Amino acid sequence: MAREKKHRSRGRRSPLAAAALIGAGLLLTGGAYAGATAAIASTSDTQTSAQAELTVDDGQKLFTANCATCHGLDMQGTPEGPSLIGVGELSVEFQLATGRMPLQMQGPQAPQKSPQFTEEQIHAMAAYVHSVAPGPEYPQDWVTAGEANPEDASDEVSISHGAELFRINCAMCHNVAAAGGALTEGKYAPALTSTSALHIYAAMVTGPQNMPVFGDMNLSTEDKRDIIAALIFQQQEVQVGGFTLGSLGPVSEGLFIWIFGIGALVALTVWITAKSN
Known part of the structure; x- marks a missing residue:
């Protein structure tokens, strides 16, 4: 009787091969991501280095693009913003670094928010304004x-x-x-x-x-x-004194006592009355 030959199925693959294929894909993807991240970081470092070398001329360009609409190209002010003559570098740094400027919207007061510019850009604009309209300087x-x-x-x-x-x-x-x-x-x-x-x-x-x-x-x-x-x-x-209650003094303390203290007394009175009945 002739012996049958066993043929290996060509349609099946070993589970190890699939795992190896997935691992190779992950390695390639991870390597590509790492390379891209390094390139972006290198570009960011280069930009940071360039920003650190901003000059008064750079400050003038930034001022013209972001501030002149309200304060005027000559810093004399417009109906939309006050004059900057005499404000100096200290005022410019304060307004920009605290995010109060550029103004988000007209209102009773400019709120503090995250600054729109980098520290180097702020210093460049402050130096430009100070060069045109001197005023208070850094301490x-x-x-x-x-x-x-x-x-x-x-x-x-x-x-x-x-x-x-x-x-x-x-x-x-x-x-x-x-x-x-x-x-x-x-x-x-x-x-x-x-x-x-x-x-x-x-x-x-x-x-x-x-x-x-x-x-x-x-x-x-x-x-x-x-x-x-x-x-x-x-x-x-x-x-070390417990809850500060906003450090608002008698206002918050009195409100706390009124709500929780008197509220607790009223609740206790109701409970005693209910038990006696």
């Missing part, structure tokens, strides 16, 4: 760092003095805990619980929106330094 490092004036041997940083000055000059709007507060006509004083030292100084010097300008006749540079040191200390201080 010396010791002011925002909360350090003593190196030119005055008798100068000392005083957080307690800064807190006292803040209560006298700022707390009526910003709240004694720097939590902010409401003003008239839909305006408000923003919270200072996360504001940087530079922007605290800029607000005191340039007086944005409803903020008054505190010149050297009102507060010396050392006084401003002490206020900044007090606010930064308050930002970093750990709250």
Whole structure:
């Protein structure tokens, strides 16, 4: 009897072959993705390096494209925006870095939001505006760092003095805990619980929106330094008194007692009455 030959089926493949094929596909896809990511990162680094070299001329181009519509090509202002003559680099940096400018929409007050420009672009525009319309400049490092004036041997940083000055000059709007507060006509004083030292100084010097300008006749540079040191200390201080309730004082505390305290007493009274009946 003739022996039958066994033929291997050509239509089937080993499961290992399928797994190997999938693995090879994943490796190729991963390699392509890694290469593309590296190329994009390299391009981004190159762009960042180029942005770090922005000049006053670059600032002028950015200003013309983004700011001149409201403030005018000559910075004299238009019906849509005020003049920038004399605002200086410090005001420009403050408005752009806090996202208040460019203005999103007309309203009682420009809200703080994420900045539209990079730090290098902001500095370039600030340098351009300052070159055309000089004004308040960036402070010396010791002011925002909360350090003593190196030119005055008798100068000392005083957080307690800064807190006292803040209560006298700022707390009526910003709240004694720097939590902010409401003003008239839909305006408000923003919270200072996360504001940087530079922007605290800029607000005191340039007086944005409803903020008054505190010149050297009102507060010396050392006084401003002490206020900044007090606010930064308050930002970093750990709250040990339980719930802050927004740091709004008697308003939030009274509301909490009225709702939860009296509410609990009423509920207890109802429960006792129901049990007795």
